[in-house]
Amino acid sequence: MASPPMKTEQSFEFGELSAQDAMGSASESSYSPPGAVFGVSPPESSPRGRNNRRRDRPSWVKLTYTPYFDGHLWRKYGQKKIKDAEYPRLYFRCSYRGDRQCMASKLLQQKNGDDPPLYEVTYTYEHTCGAPPIPSPDIVAEPPAASTEGLVLRFDSPGGHGGDAQMMQQQGQYQQSSSRSPFMMLSFGSSCQAHDQQPAFHSDLEPGLSSSLPNEGLPAPPPANGDGGMFPTWDSFTYDFDSHVHFGDHSRLPYNSNYGCDDF
DNA sequence: ATTATTTGACCGGC
């Protein structure tokens, strides 16, 4: 009311390297282990100060073709064109930030304009909202074939409708060239299955617990197929997996409380 | 009606 727009209440940063630094060194698949950088203090502890400089925020970088599908729910809160980048940078924040004070955030930057554009995702802070962790070196993707418990591959095309499309809306659709991209969803859940219209992410029936096996939705990047298709290629998968895939998932949405089977 | 998204402006940090 009487107070002017005070946007200075969220400068909690502890950390390690800045996004720029991370990106600068992340020419290839480089990232910084989250666990190694975590010694942070509660956000409310440092309103904004010298203890939490932007450069001190823990962050790790991950290269992927499917930046929108890391198993977490993100809300886009900004987009900016970087002087040194050909593509704008997208800023995402955990959807539970206001609900659970989850400070997890991520920056999305397209690395090139390839058909299957490669994105560099800089994650900052871990998820404290009870959702599974983010891509970390400790968590590596296992051979899908090994765990066929709930492997769901979903290829959705724009014209074929797709419940996943919903996710696209939420996660962002900054596809300039290929406005739409088919999707592929990987779900490693035993009893949880993807609904007809809901993303297949699922598995953290017990948010807050530690041993949750997160699943990562690996969507498929646009084309790159011989037939100029718009379907993903396993190559991208391999890349992602090779890049340290992590499985993540959030169990609830603002409008969709039941995400699969968490409402068990 | 609710929520997410979008764009612009402001501020902080370097």
Added chain:
DNA sequence: GCCGGTCAAATAAT
């Protein structure tokens, strides 16, 4: 001073 990052308000979509 410049750049990057985040917030805020408005708009659109569902």
